Structures are given as structure tokens and as C-alpha cells.
Amino acid sequence: MAKKGGEFKELEELVRHHIDSFDYMVDRGLEIMLDNIKPVRIYDPHTDTSLSLYLSNPRINAPIKDVRSRTNRKRLLPFECRQAKVSYTGKFEADVCFQYDGRPVIREKYNFGQFPIMLKSKLCYLRSADPQQLVSLKEEASEVGGYFILNGIERVFRCLIMPKQNYPMSMTRGSYRERREGHTDKAVVIRCVREYQSSLTDHSSVTVRLYYLHNGSARVGFWVRGREYLLPVGIVLKALVETTDREIYENLTSYYDEKYEKVKGAVGSQLLGERAKIILDEVRDASLFTQDDCLQHIGEHFQPVVDELENKTPYTVAHAVLKDYMFVHLPNFHDKFSLLIFMLQKLFSFVDQTSAPDNPDSLQNQDILLPGHLMTIYLKEKLEDWLRKAKSLVQDELKKNNTFNFLAVGDVRKVMDKNSPVTISTAVESMLRSGRLATQTGLDLQQRAGYTVQAERLNYLRFLSFFRAVHRGASFAGGRTTSVRKLLPESWGFLCPVHTPDGEPCGLLNHMTCSCRVTSYFDSQGVVKDFFDIRKSILGVLTSLGMIASLPKLVQAGPPKALSVLLDGRVIGSLPSSEIEKVVAHLRRLKVSATSAIPDDMEVGYVPLSIGGAYPGLYISTYPSRFIRPVRNISIPCEESQDIELIGPFEQVFMEIKCPDGGNGGRSNAFPATHEEIHPTNMLSVVANLTPWSDHNQSPRNMYQCQMAKQTMAFSLQSLRFRADQKIYHLQTPQTPIVRTGAYTKYSIDEHPTGTNAIVAVLAYTGYDMEDAMILNKSSVDRGMFHGQIYQTETIDLSDEGSRSDRSHRRFRRSNTDRSSHSLIDSDGLPYVGQIINPNEPYCSIYNDITNTSKPKHRKGSEPAIVDYVAVDTKSKKHLQKVNIRFRHPRNPIIGDKFSSRHGQKGVCSQLWPDIDMPFSGVTGMRPDLIINPHAFPSRMTIAMLLESLAAKGGSLNGNFVDATPFASTVRASNAGEAKSEPESLVDELGKMLKSKGFNHHGVEVLYSGVYGTELTCEIFIGPVYYQRLRHMVSDKFQVRSTGPVDQITRQPIKGRKRGGGIRFGEMERDSMLAHGAAYLLHDRLHTCSDYHIADVCSICGSILTTHYQPQRRIVRDIGGLPPVKAPKKVVCHACQTSKGIETVAMPYVFRYLAAELAAMNIKMTLHLNDGA
């Protein structure tokens, strides 16, 4: 079964973005991050020396078993982590550099704890293993990795949508108006991702907003330590570079030209001059004239806010603020200046409605957040906190302790160790385990929780989907607006329109299409990209193509004459609009050619001139974590073999891409298609691609199928015996579908098949197939159809349960005195493998050395289980402390189990019908495995299911698989061109196949009643359909009770299936009983079966609370030999001091409770008894 290496390439490709981002973090990201953590400086007044602390040289080691012993270093393998319920982690070490001023650096090695390691990353042992080796490492042959193992549980990072980085977006938000007096609701927003020299980044981001004011000016807003600071744009402009008012004015007004007013693509308006004047006046009014004035102003403002700079001059503070919070992706201040000018132009044009706002919900303006990136920024914050804490610890020590030797590194280190560095990795681990960020600053992210989810292996499709899922953000889930959930055309080809859950997360939780990829730091050869070089060569190419490079103080012309060129958020120049189309075409050609230095995943976001459309420009992106997908570039001459171009969602909007299924797409001849889809199925996710002929189904049915495919009880794991998952669903004898799409082979779905080819007859037979019920053939089930098991693992760890005192004195041993359980428990105190354990029978026995007792553990639940496997942890010293006991629950189909075809047609088994009573075919003698009702089709229009039945019948007669890839006919038609005029319809093609084997063209057959042997009145549509067994099974859900536990206070039955409770007979149910007049039944449900109670009521005072039993004095003498006569009950009213007038009344017990509650509030309740009638 195991395939040779490289057979699972396509699968690996699906999770690559997870692994690549983690690999980069380990390779380079951590180092860059550490190098850019600002050193902390500790000053000792006694010795008048200062110590600066910083980090460098991070290393993460591969996972090793048992950290304590140094001699015995064994590899810790993922399967061991899963079984032992530990985390797959490697040691994270880094050097802390101690530098006393002027003296050489002292490097101290620090252990930052056990850092979680992603499976199949560079640090994982599975990385280079081929399928054969994976199997010997007790993994799946097709293991793809991309997740973490934390305490034995597999968790995946939940990819999130982020605003597109380094791209200024114009937005309208009501909340902007509330920022301060005079603000409008319009702003231009840019999420800048920090970059250092030579284009290195640590992924931390700072969002800068440029607000428009009613008076025509603008404010720059950025967040420092959880507060937004607003600065007049003029001050920032002047502070950034040495400039004059005239230069600023010219820069701002350069986009307005009377000549071009009202011409297509003109963005400037007359008002620009006015606004420039207002901006400059603001600065002048604050009497800030020079750059130094402005810096001084900013510096004074921020001195208290920014730490490490308390004692610095305002000038340095201002410099630091502008460097660390303003446009952090641009280290150069001139670049910041040009970008701010560009943003102002965009803002003004947005206000003047010469350009449209950007939609933040559109994929065009979005990126993706990857695990490695989040871990880097989270780790950065944790390390910064640790350094800061270390500083304060040392400072405290300096103040308190006079003997403390500040100059001895050892002493300083001892103080610093009070804040254990090991917690750093623990914080990252707990972040991944819980998905919650414990952060003060928020890290410029919109949510704190939900960053990881458990990767359930219910079946392989569900597992795979976790890696392809992209969430819009938890903050949108609660919102009442539905605009974020909308399926926008911009996401075409990147996010699957079919594969999104219905219900609460609909449209928020999307899945990437099968061809969608994410740009990474690694090029196709696996070498880390050098963005500095890449940008230099792009710049070179552009300049050679006639771009006027932006120079300090050079005033560039604006649209429509020329278009600004932005490279990763940096204004690098402008191109004449007459040249631009040519430049773009040339860039695209360079992109696909293998020889050029231009990377193949570069995005050429050319926004053309338009009237009131998106703000024009050429936005080139090279950075990682963008969505990309391949399309065919048909504008490139054919001789160049390489014509697959990777495009991004930003550029896609302005490109002409034709799709075989879409005709000419309404394109006129003026704009011919330059690109072509490789195959229409590229717009679907992996799971959606598995629906045969999904193009023949009504679209919601395909969505339902995507849901149900992920709930299917399937062949989830081949490495079943080495797993200790909480719960595994397993289908005993799965089959590969006869009718299959190309994706089945491409993604090796046959390694983990999900269903059975069942012979399905569509007819109304016994009445037991009404309303989506289905009849299963009992003999088929007897022969093993849809048989399955649930595996459930119990982990018993003696070292963490029970009180601390007797922890070490407990072990597994069976009791020698009590021999009743010896048939179930072996001499080691653990169950026999293969033993059936019934409910409430013991399955293991724990012996306590101190109390000398053994306590058996009993099985809960209501059904017998079979001991499948017992795994013991032999690592610990003397006795066994930790065992995994895996139970097996048989789950063969019974009435009430749920099944579905691959077309969103689900149904519940209503009967296991005897084979002899099933209809049979006179020719073949065939009886169906399964009967569904014909009413399942007209309203749901799942034509593909009918086609599947036809095709599977033909396929099985001919002994072939049938290809059911959607859109195949259109692709064929477009490939063949117009040569064949009338292509044969799919039904005819399939019908021909049937007819050649002597069957009816339409897939119907004459069937005979199994009961009477007579011909059924009509011909029956019958054929094999691939059916899935869903995980919802009655055995796990049924709830029944006649009597059982009751609530202590009300004496009503408790709720909860687990505890043997009942189902609430609520108000609406009561109403229906009343409406029926079913009084006796009502009384039975609500009283007799609930809290029936006989109370003694005192008819004199009407109280039910004052009555109580009078303890009878024993007056009855013992008559020799006879048992004492029981005295008659005597009830006395405490208030009336008499037993006269005591009556017994049947009532609900809650009534008594009500009386008691009322009495507690000083309200007396009296009953007036009456003989009725």
C-alpha cells in the first residue's frame, strides 16, 4: 500500500504554508527577531556603570527524550508524544549578552525552555522520512505534518485573514468621527510590517491611520502602548525630513492639473491647494518652523510614554518614535515622507470622490496570518517582557542589597533567574494549546483567542480541511452585520465558494481552493529569499523601463499623466501612464521566465486609471504571506514553455482571465483575455472537488456535502494501533468510489476511503422510506456493509490524580482478597486485551501501599466495550504510573443511524429490511442494499446523484472507474475548439455504456416485489451510489428513562444523558397535550412520573410546612416472641398543636419547595382544603 516518496507531493503542498512559515522562523526569523529586540540598560549608581543586556544566537534543538539524563539522549518521536500525552518540544536556547559599558561582551547561554515543534518542519524527525520510513516511525504513510502535538493532542494553527500589509487603504468608518472634534469618518489606513536594514522583518506590525478633518487638514494616528496618538500631518511631514513649506505645497498640489480636470483618471481637485495651505498653517500656528522645532514638539509629547528613553533629549525621543511607530516598514525617513504624501493624495482624492473606498472585507485587500509569524511576534513580546522584568529585578536588588556585586555576571544572572527563562517557551506552548494570546499590547491583532484548534482525525478530509481553513476573525462572528460573510467575486480562485459551513460561522470560516498557495520566504528551490536583492533588481528593471525614480524633494506628476509605483509600500517612483501597460506586460513576462531575478510570485498590482474607481497606481508586492494561485498566461508567445503565472488577489481584479466554463465572460474585443484558468475545478477546495459532477447539482447541496464529508465515519487512520486519541471513528470495510473525480487520485484519498458503494434503488417501497428515511437490506448489513467501531482511549496517570500524599504509593495491582474481578483484571491490575467489559464492571485496579486497599475503576456508560489495547509507560522508576487503555465499541448499523450520499442527500436508517422482502431484479436477481424515496430528488435537484448511479452501474459492468470531474465537458469543448458542433450529453454517454451491457439506457430496471413475486408497476431506477456513514449514531445519542436519579431540591428528574436523566417535557409539549385533551397522560407526565409527593396538610391553619411526624413513644408492649407492632403514624401540626384536621394531599414536590421559599421571605401560603366534587 505504501507509495514511493513523492507520491504524496500534492498533499504536502496543501499544508506547505504552515510548515514553511515555521521553518523560516527557526531558520532566520528568530535570529532577526532577537537582533532587533532593543537592549535594556541597567545603571548602577554605586559603581557608576551601566550594563546593557541583549539577546542573540537563538537555537532550537530537535526533540529529545528525557531532558534530565545527559548520557541517554534518545529521539523523542511524535507517536510517543501522542501516546504518552506529552508535548513534542525541543529545547530553545539563546545567548544573553552582558555588556558593561565599554567592556567586551560576555555571552551567557540561557535555556528558554521547551519550544513546541511543528511536525514535518526542519526540526522534526519526520521531515526527511519517506512513506516507508514514516510507517516504521508509526505514522501514516501519507503524514503531512503542519501541526503541533501538545500534551498528546494534535493542534493546528487557525490561519486568519489580516488587512493587506503595507498598502494604504481608504476607508469610511463611523467610529472615526468619534475620535476627536472635527474628525470625519474618512481615513486612509496602512498596516505596516516592521522592516529593518536589508529588508529583514520580524512580522510585528503597526497600523497608521491618516484621518481627514472637516477643515481640510489631516491627522496622523498611531498606537503606542494601547493608546492612540494623533498628530497634525504637517508636523509629521516637517519632522520627517528637512523641507520647506513650498516643497510640501508643491508635493501636495502636484496631482492637480487644470488640463486634466474631469478627464478619466484625474484624482486631484482644485481644493488641494486650499488643503495644503491649511496643513501648513496649522504648523505655523503652532509656531513650529523647522524640522528641529517639530521634532522637539513630538519629543516632548512622547517622552513619558516611551521607555528606555526617559533621560534622552526630546530630539532623540522624537526620532525613535518616528522610527518605531511611523511607517515601520520603511527605515528611511525620506521614504516615509513620500509615502505620507502619497497617502495624503489618496485621502484627498477619496474625500473628493475621485476615487472609491477600498473594501476591507474583500480578499483584494487581505493577507493571511501564518503560525510562524504569530509565534515570532508573540515570542518577541515575551522576551522583551522577560528582559524588562530582569532589569527591574536587578534594579530592585541594587536598591535593597548592598553586598550585591553588580559587576559580577554570575550574581546578576542569579538575580535574573528569579524570573525563570523557561517560562518563555511555556508561554508559547500554552498559547498554542489554548489558542489564547496572553498579551498586553494586543500585537496589532484583532483577537486574543481562537488561534489554534484541535486537529480532529474524524476522517482524513476533516483533518485536511483544518490546514486549508482561513478564518475572517473572531470579532466578526458576533457582529450583526452580514456584509463580511458575503461571497465576493474578488475571492474567486482563492477561497472556495462551496466549502464554508452553514450556520453561525458561514462565510467567516472559508477554505482555500486546491490550487491556492501562500507566498513564503522560501523560493521553489527551498532557499531563503533575499528581499533586498529582489527589490533592487525590480527597481533596476523598472528604471530601465522608464520609471522616474523618486528622489528626495523631486516632485512627481500624478494621475492621469503618470502613475505612482509602490514596491512593498515604498513609493519608488512614477511611470508615465502611456508606458504602463507595456511595463506591466513586461514584468509579467519576467515573472514567469525562470532566468530573471524577478520572483515568480511577485504581485503586479496595476490599478488602471478610472473615473471614480480604485485609486490608480502600480502596487508591486514581493512579501510573504500573500495568497497566490497559478493561471496560464496566454499573452506570452507559445515558444516559451513556461507560461504558468502565479497571481494574487490584488492584481486579479484588474486582469482578464478567461475560464473554459465562462464563455468570453462578457469581454469586448478591446480587452482580450490575457490569462486563462488552468482548470475550472481550481476554484474549488479539496473537499468540494471530491463531489462527482458537482456542476450538475444545486449549489447548496454541494455545500451540505462538504459539511457531511467532514462528519463521515471513515477509515480515519492506518496507524490506528499506535494512537491514543480520545475517540476515533473507524469504518471496517471501506471502498473506493467507482465514480470519482480527478482529486481522488491527486490527493491520494484512497489511502483513507470514506464510504461504500451501495446498490441504491429509488422507490417508495414499504412506507419506511418517507421523509428522508432509508431502508437498509439486513443481509447486506449482515455481510459487513457499513460496519464500524469507535475506539476510545482512557489514560490513567496515577501521578496526577489523587492527593499529593499518597501519590507515590499507588500502583496497579489487583486485589488478592476479592476474587470476583479476577476474570476481568489480570495479575498486573490491568484488563486482559480482548476482554469484554460490561457497564459498571471494573477494568483496572489501583492498589494503595499505605492504606493497603485496592480500588477498582469501573466503566461508565450503558454498553459493553471491548479492551482493544493496553499501553504502559515504562519510563517511570518503580511501578507503572501511566497506562492507556483503549476500548472498542462496536457500531454496526442499526435503526436510527445516519447515512449520506456524496450529494448532500442524508437520511436515517428506518428499518433493516429482510433480504427476501426487498424487491429483486428478474434478470440478475439483484436486491438493493439500500432504498431511498424518489421524493428526495425533485426539490433538491441533485442530478449528479442520478448521474453517479448511472455511471457507477456502467462502470461496474465494464470493470472501470468512471471519471466524474466537474466541468469536464466545457474543458473538453474549449480544447476541441469549435470542431465538434454538438457534443454528446453526459446522460447519453453513460446510457450508451449501459445499453451495450443489456441494460436500460436510463438506468431503470424492472423489479419484482420481494413479498408477492409480482412485477412492480413501474420501472425502478437502481444503481450503485457511493454512500458515507455519518458519525451521528443512535447508540451515542439515545436517551431513555423510566425511573432514575432526581434533583435534590425539587425531586424532579435530572437532565443529561450521561447521568441517566430525562428529556424535558416543556411548556410547549404541555400545551399540545392540553390541546388534545389528553388529561390523564398530562397528569402522568407532569406529576406521577415527575415529583409526585403526598403531603400532610393541616386543614385548620392551611399550612403544609408546620405538619410533622410525632415520634411515637413506645407504648405497645413487646408480646413475647412476636415482633413489636409498628405504631400508627401520627402527624401533628406544630402551629395548631393538634393532630386533628391533618389531611394528606397529593401534590408536586416543588409546591412544597415553593411554600418553603415563600416562608423564607415571610410570606405564608395557606391551603383551603375542599372535598372537591
Added chain:
Amino acid sequence: MESVSYQRFPKIKIREMKDDYLKFELRETDASMANALRRVMIAEVPTIAIDLVEIEVNSSVLNDEFIAHRLGLIPLTSERAMGMRFSRDCDACDGDGQCEYCSVEFHLRAKCITDQTLDVTSKDLYSSDHAVIPVDFSDPSDANDPFDNTETQRGIIIVKLRRGQELRLRAIARKGIGKDHAKWSPAATVTFMYEPEIHINEDLMETLTLEEKLSWIESSPTKVFDIDKVTQQVVVVDPEAYTYDDEVIKKAEAMGKRGLIDIRAKEDSFIFTVESTGAVKASQLVLNAIEILKQKLDAVRLSDDTVEADDQFGELGVHMRGG
């Protein structure tokens, strides 16, 4: 009231007989009788199948129930089954089903000691009774065939073992019927069809051109009609190939020749096809089925209720008793 006898004497004509395949005609009876025979053959002819498995060692990849289920589905030669007792009615063993009158014991011991995967098959089951053994599917006639499928030679695969894995078990086979579990069903397929009567309206047929005739013949998915090379007349070559799919009738109507063909099912003639699992020979299966059908009718006739029911059903009761 005059008593009318409805008694008929059905006739059987065997057309083709092999060990596991039988084709015969059943005439002069009605659908209820034919269907009853079919139902009895599938669900009520007893066979012997493994019903209880005691597993000593199982280190294979398949779990115990899975193996037990697979063992149960192996057909065992069940010529003895008709004479055996159901273990539930067995006096000799108080119904625990482990005595020689009602059960057959099997043993299986297999361990893989080589690097080659070991196939454990039905051939590895050792029976305590030489008359009850797993069905041998290998065809002796082509034993020398070099292209022989070795899988069928080796029997039915139960499980595959790799080095070090072992399977050791004791299995009890019992008598049972297909109604209780499909594993006791001796019939792979039993089906019958009504014999068709096909009349071509020759006059109308002559109005068709040769091409029309051919396309009409083509419209049937099965080869029922053909054209006589000499006379160019449409002839019925194989009436039984007709599946009552009405395709030719529809075609005739579409050609505007309603009444071109008349096809009727003979109400009292059936063509049976019986395929056996190998547990009993197909011919024996039919005989056993008739025997059981007779027993069932006897049970109805002899039961006390029928005497009381006589008043209600009168003649029918007499008729059933062969009167």
C-alpha cells in the same frame, strides 16, 4: 356448496445444471408459489456456518470481531445441515450448542515466521467433521491451467499476517437459516422471471423498411430479435432475453406503429435461476427448499389453530390439507 379443487401439479424442467448453478422452468403454478420457493431458498434452507469463535491469540491487524465476522461468512459444505439439529432445540447439550449433534468444531492456528506475508485462508481451518469443511472453489477441471488464479486455489483469505503475528482460535459452526443471518443463506442469487410470449404483427412489420426494422431491433438493449438474413423478416431469437423493459413497444409507438408487437408474460410459467454459495449444490438447494416448503405447509395443516380456523375458512383449510 360444491367443492372445487384448486390443486395443480406444477412441473419442473431442468435446463442447465452445474454444482453451483441451476436453471429450470417451473410451469403450471402461480407467482405466489414461485416466490415462496425463491424466498425459502434464500432465507430458510439451513446451512452450517461458524457462529461462535473463541480467540486464544490474535495479534493480527484485524480485531477479534472482524475476524469472527469473516469466519462466519465462509461457506461450509452443508449437506448434513438438513439432518442436523438447531442448537436451540438440541436435547443432547441443553442448547448450549457444543455437542456433535448440533455443532461442528473448527480450529485455526497460524503464525507467520517469515518476512513474507502469510495469508491465512479458509484452507487453514481444521474441521472436526470431514463432511463439514470450507467450500473448495478451485475448479478441478482447470487445475493445470498455468494462469490459474492462486487466490481461489488457496481458499478465502481470512487475514494476512506479517512476521511475528499469530492467530489461534477455536470456532463452533452451527446450523442456521438465512433469515437469522445472511451467513446461513445457501443462495447467492435466486431469481425467476415470467416466461414471455412474443407476437410480432407480421403485417404491420412488413410496412417497415429494412432500416426501420434494424433500428427497431436495436432499440432493445438485449438481443431478443434479429433479422433473418434471407427473408429480411424480423424473427424472435431469444424471447427470454426480454427484460420487460418495454423499450421495443415504446420504439414501435415512436415509429407510429402501435401494435407492432405484443408481449405478454405467461402467468403460470417461470424460469428460475439459482446460484449457490457452494454450501449445498444448487440442485439440492431446490430440493431442500421444496422439502422445507412442504414442512411449513404441514406445520400450518397440523397446528391446532387450523381446526378452529376451519370454521372460518372452511374450504380453504380442506384444500390445504390436500382435500
